[in-house]
Amino acid sequence: MLRFTAPLRNYPSHSEVMDIAPCAPKRRSETNPVYLDYPPRSFPSPVTASAPRASALLTKLSAFGQLDVNEIEVLNLLSRNAKPMRSEQMLIHEGSPTSSIYLIVSGLACRYKMLCDGRRQILGYLLPGDLCDIHFAIANKPDHSVALIGDSSVAQIPISRITELMLRYPRISRALTLASLVDSVILREWLLSVGQRDAMQKLCHFFCEMAVRLEAVGGINDDGSFELPVNQVTLADTLGLTPVHINRTLQRLRNEGLIRLCQRRLAILDRERLATIAGFDGAYLQLGLAAG
Amino acid sequence: MLRFTAPLRNYPSHSEVMDIAPCAPKRRSETNPVYLDYPPRSFPSPVTASAPRASALLTKLSAFGQLDVNEIEVLNLLSRNAKPMRSEQMLIHEGSPTSSIYLIVSGLACRYKMLCDGRRQILGYLLPGDLCDIHFAIANKPDHSVALIGDSSVAQIPISRITELMLRYPRISRALTLASLVDSVILREWLLSVGQRDAMQKLCHFFCEMAVRLEAVGGINDDGSFELPVNQVTLADTLGLTPVHINRTLQRLRNEGLIRLCQRRLAILDRERLATIAGFDGAYLQLGLAAG
DNA sequence: CGGCGCCTTGATCGGAATCAATGCTTGTGG
DNA sequence: CCACAAGCATTGATTCCGATCAAGGCGCCG
Numbered sequence: 001m002l003r004f005t006a007p008l009r010n011y012p013s014h015s016e017v018m019d020i021a022p023c024a025p026k027r028r029s030e031t032n033p034v035y036l037d038y039p040p041r042s043f044p045s046p047v048t049a050s051a052p053r054a055s056a057l058l059t060k061l062s063a064f065g066q067l068d069v070n071e072i073e074v075l076n077l078l079s080r081n082a083k084p085m086r087s088e089q090m091l092i093h094e095g096s097p098t099s100s101i102y103l104i105v106s107g108l109a110c111r112y113k114m115l116c117d118g119r120r121q122i123l124g125y126l127l128p129g130d131l132c133d134i135h136f137a138i139a140n141k142p143d144h145s146v147a148l149i150g151d152s153s154v155a156q157i158p159i160s161r162i163t164e165l166m167l168r169y170p171r172i173s174r175a176l177t178l179a180s181l182v183d184s185v186i187l188r189e190w191l192l193s194v195g196q197r198d199a200m201q202k203l204c205h206f207f208c209e210m211a212v213r214l215e216a217v218g219g220i221n222d223d224g225s226f227e228l229p230v231n232q233v234t235l236a237d238t239l240g241l242t243p244v245h246i247n248r249t250l251q252r253l254r255n256e257g258l259i260r261l262c263q264r265r266l267a268i269l270d271r272e273r274l275a276t277i278a279g280f281d282g283a284y285l286q287l288g289l290a291a292g
Numbered sequence: 293m294l295r296f297t298a299p300l301r302n303y304p305s306h307s308e309v310m311d312i313a314p315c316a317p318k319r320r321s322e323t324n325p326v327y328l329d330y331p332p333r334s335f336p337s338p339v340t341a342s343a344p345r346a347s348a349l350l351t352k353l354s355a356f357g358q359l360d361v362n363e364i365e366v367l368n369l370l371s372r373n374a375k376p377m378r379s380e381q382m383l384i385h386e387g388s389p390t391s392s393i394y395l396i397v398s399g400l401a402c403r404y405k406m407l408c409d410g411r412r413q414i415l416g417y418l419l420p421g422d423l424c425d426i427h428f429a430i431a432n433k434p435d436h437s438v439a440l441i442g443d444s445s446v447a448q449i450p451i452s453r454i455t456e457l458m459l460r461y462p463r464i465s466r467a468l469t470l471a472s473l474v475d476s477v478i479l480r481e482w483l484l485s486v487g488q489r490d491a492m493q494k495l496c497h498f499f500c501e502m503a504v505r506l507e508a509v510g511g512i513n514d515d516g517s518f519e520l521p522v523n524q525v526t527l528a529d530t531l532g533l534t535p536v537h538i539n540r541t542l543q544r545l546r547n548e549g550l551i552r553l554c555q556r557r558l559a560i561l562d563r564e565r566l567a568t569i570a571g572f573d574g575a576y577l578q579l580g581l582a583a584g
Numbered sequence: 585c586g587g588c589g590c591c592t593t594g595a596t597c598g599g600a601a602t603c604a605a606t607g608c609t610t611g612t613g614g
Numbered sequence: 615c616c617a618c619a620a621g622c623a624t625t626g627a628t629t630c631c632g633a634t635c636a637a638g639g640c641g642c643c644g
Contacts, residue, residue, distance in 0.1 A: 113484045116571055121487040123480050135473050139579050143477045181427050184476050185435045187483065188415050192405045194487045195413040195532030199632070231590065240487030245632050247592060279408055287431050491600070523622065537600050539624060 055079035056129030056217040057103060063216065064175040071169050079105045082155040085148055087229070091132060092146040100158050102132045107152020108229055112237065113144045122238040124187060125149075125210070129217045133183075134162060134176060150229030150264065182287045189284055194240045197278070199249045202239040204278035207259065211268055212282050225260070225267035347371035348421030348509040349395060355508065356467040363461050371397045374447040377440055379521070383424060384438035392448050394424045399444020400521055404529065405436045414530040416479060417441075417502070421509045425475075426454060426468060442521025442556065474579050481576055486532045489570070491541045494531040496570035499551065503560055504574050517552070517559035 054062075058075045061067065067075070082105035091102045091109065102109075109126040111133075123144055126132055132146045136159075148154070166173035186209070193205050210228060211220070220226045232250070236243045253259045258274055260267040268274055275282075346354075350367045353359065359367070374397035383394045383401065394401075401418040403425075415436055418424055424438045428451075440446070458465035478501070485497050502520060503512070512518045524542070528535045545551045550566055552559040560566055567574075 111480075113480065115484070115488055119488040121484040123483055135476075138470065139473055139477075141579075143576050144480055178430065181431055184427075184479065185431075187476065187479055188403075188405065188436055191415055191479065191483050191486060192407070192413040194483060196407055196411040232592095233590085242633055243591090244593090244634080248632090251592085284435050287433075524624095525622080534601055535622090536602080536624090540600095543624085 056105065056127070056219075057131075058129075059217050060129035060179065061172065061175040064178045065171060067171055067175070071172055074165065074169065075172065078103055078157060078161075079155055082106075082153040084151065084153045087148055087150045087152075090145060090147045091154065092136065092142050092144075094142055094145045096142070097140045098136055098142065100156050101134060101136060101162060102146070103155040103157055104128050104130050104132070105153045105155055107154070108149045108227070109146055109152060109154075110149050110234075110238075111144050111146050120237045121240065122234070124183065124190065125213075127213055127217060128219060131157075131162075131176070131179070134180060149234060150227070178287060182285065185284050185287060199239070199241055199245055200252065201278050202241070203235070203246070203249050203253065204258075204274045205280050206235075206239060207266065207268060208271070208275050208278055208280040208282070209285070210266075211271070212285050216285075223267065225265050227264060228261070228266040229264040348397065348419070348511075349423075350421075351509050352421035352471065353464065353467040356470045357463060359463055359467070363464055366457065366461065367464065370395055370449060370453075371447055374398075374445040376443065376445045379440055379442045379444075382437060382439045383446065384428065384434050384436075386434055386437045388434070389432045390428055390434065392450050393426060393428060393454060394438070395447040395449055396420050396422050396424070397445045397447055399446070400441045400519070401438055401444060401446075402441050402526075402530075403436050403438050412529045413532065414526070416475065416482065417505075419502075419505055419509060420511060423449075423454075423468070423471070426472060441526060442519070470579060474577065477576050477579060491531070491533055491537055492544065493570050494533070495527070495538070495541050495545065496550075496566045497572050498527075498531060499558065499560060500563070500567050500570055500572040500574070501577070502558075503563070504577050508577075515559065517557050519556060520553070520558040521556040 055076050055078070057079055058067075058072060061075060082103070085107075092098055094113065104126045106128050109130075109132065111123040111126070112120050113123060114120045126146070133142070136142050162176075166176065189205075189209070193202050197205060211226065214220050214226050230238070232243045232246045235241075235246045235250075239246070241249075250259075250261060254261070258268070258270050258277075260269060274280070347368050347370070349371055350359075350364060353367060374395070377399075384390055386405065396418045398420050401422075401424065403415040403418070404412055405415060406412045418438070425434075428434050454468075458468065481497075481501075485494050489497060503518065506512055506518050522530070524535045524538045527533075527538045527542075531538070533541075542551075542553060546553070550560070550562050550569075552561060566572070
């Protein structure tokens with residue numbers, strides 16, 4: 001197996017323009033909801049572009065095949081009694097058995113593992129419509145933790161309920177299985193990213209993935225931007241880099257006019273070029289269509 | 293989330309002893325079967341410590357729960373018509389639909405993905421008893437490739453056969469599901485490794501994992517060593533490092549008297565210390581026992 | 585005001601990559 | 615049988631990406 005010397009260090013550039021303010025930390029009230037960071041009193045109503053009709057879960061599962069009215073009803077019911085929860089809230093503790101699984105209705109969560117020396121690797125993100133691992137139902141000892149990033153609304157569902165659904169509605173069962181297949185496809189793509197891509201490519205790839213996945217559940221604003229309540233430390237833990245290096249890489253991206261990341265909101269300004277840098281395809285997220 | 297500064301750079305050492313020859317490349321006939329590397333005529337009968345009675349598949353699945361005589365019979369049948377195949381043989385091509393899945397009966401295979409610039413990331417190893425993803429059955433477009441590493445014997449099984457088995461034998465179905473859960477647990481552990489551990493830890497962790505997994509299917513010799521037909525380039529692609537750096541790290545391991553890696557055979561000389569360096573627990577591979 | 589979370593920046597370090605060459609071994613073909 | 619090529623392990627010299635260390639700044643709270 002040859003390994004070609006990879007020249008692509010100098011990413012397609014645009015350096016003439018530097019119009020994008022690097023997230024000017026001074027002026028506030030730029031545009032969007034001030035994101036309350038830690039222990040504030042008021043609770044911001046969970047903002048997702050598509051709150052109203054179809055739950056994100058339904059939107060997501062529908063991509064895997066037609067569902068009938070009954071099934072749609074049942075799925076929407078799951079999101080009904082979602083509760084607001086604070087950022088940092090843990091849903092699953094590595095090693096501690098759970099008897100329920102969680103559905104992210106709006107907001108963001110992540111899976112992660114920690115090393116004994118305190119290093120952390122984030123293993124994946126849970127977006128609206130994502131269920132945190134049906135498989136915890138079987139393997140009673142979760143091998144990793146799940147925690148919220150940013151305030152979210154989450155429905156807690158007894159495992160028995162899911163089991164029941166899967167028995168009664170084969171099409172839901174199939175869709176859930178396919179969804180968890182996509183999860184492992186994503187996981188493999190991450191391993192590729194963390195193992196082989198450089199900092200710039202990692203960041204671009206991550207942003208592309210989030211954009212596509214959020215788009216699928218209607219989490220993208222009209223102006224093309226979306227909520228991404230991750231700080232630079234979290235990004236570092238996601239991509240296997242240090243916060244400092246994330247910071248510098250982000251600045252390059254901003255200076256190149258590729259993104260705007262500000263107030264926990266990301267706007268991808270040049271999706272095309274971002275994808276080129278990352279070598280992002282997106283087909284890997286399309287299992288739904290492929291198998292549908 | 294604090295991140296403690298990790299001091300542990302100097303691994304527990306043993307440097308007095310340097311008795312282990314660093315794989316003396318000069319003298320041959322050390323001990324074991326000369327490994328034929330590329331297109332030779334003769335085919336070495338696949339060597340696995342436990343060829344005779346129980347197939348590796350059975351051994352593996354039994355760990356997830358009792359099976360009856362029928363089920364045992366059926367499982368053993370699957371390995372029956374395995375065919376010898378050469379190293380480098382591809383079983384699955386990323387993107388090309390398959391209509392069958394493969395069972396590794398003896399030998400070694402790996403999953404991997406490639407970047408367009410030629411970089412490769414190995415995503416996991418398939419040991420005797422491992423099935424290369426039941427899920428390809430559903431997602432017709434595999435998202436990664438699978439190829440043999442070292443000559444192996446492999447049984448090709450039509451998807452229909454597997455589907456049938458899973459319908460007819462719930463306990464087999466359950467065991468297969470659990471097995472694929474373990475696969476994703478391993479995948480997550482790899483992401484942690486590639487993302488957060490340093491070269492020495494990565495290597496140690498990988499060796500520990502392989503030892504434990506091989507042990508479970510009887511792939512370990514009486515002297516504690518086992519076949520590991522990976523070269524340094526492959527190791528590099530596994531751990532996200534370069535071959536040169538793998539080489540140097542291996543030498544440290546040898547000089548410390550921790551391992552002996554020679555002629556595609558690995559002997560772990562100090563499992564305890566290897567595990568300590570790696571922060572290896574092994575519990576994550578034990579889902580079988582936990583849920584059994 | 586003071587503390588804290590988070591982002592930013594500069595200086596410096598270091599682990600791993602890269603470049604390059606050598607040598608052993610095995611297989612091939614004349 | 616020998617010359618030659620290819621695959622692989624090894625080694626030294628050098629480079630560099632990203633880590634580490636350290637300090638400062640802004641904005642938000644209590």
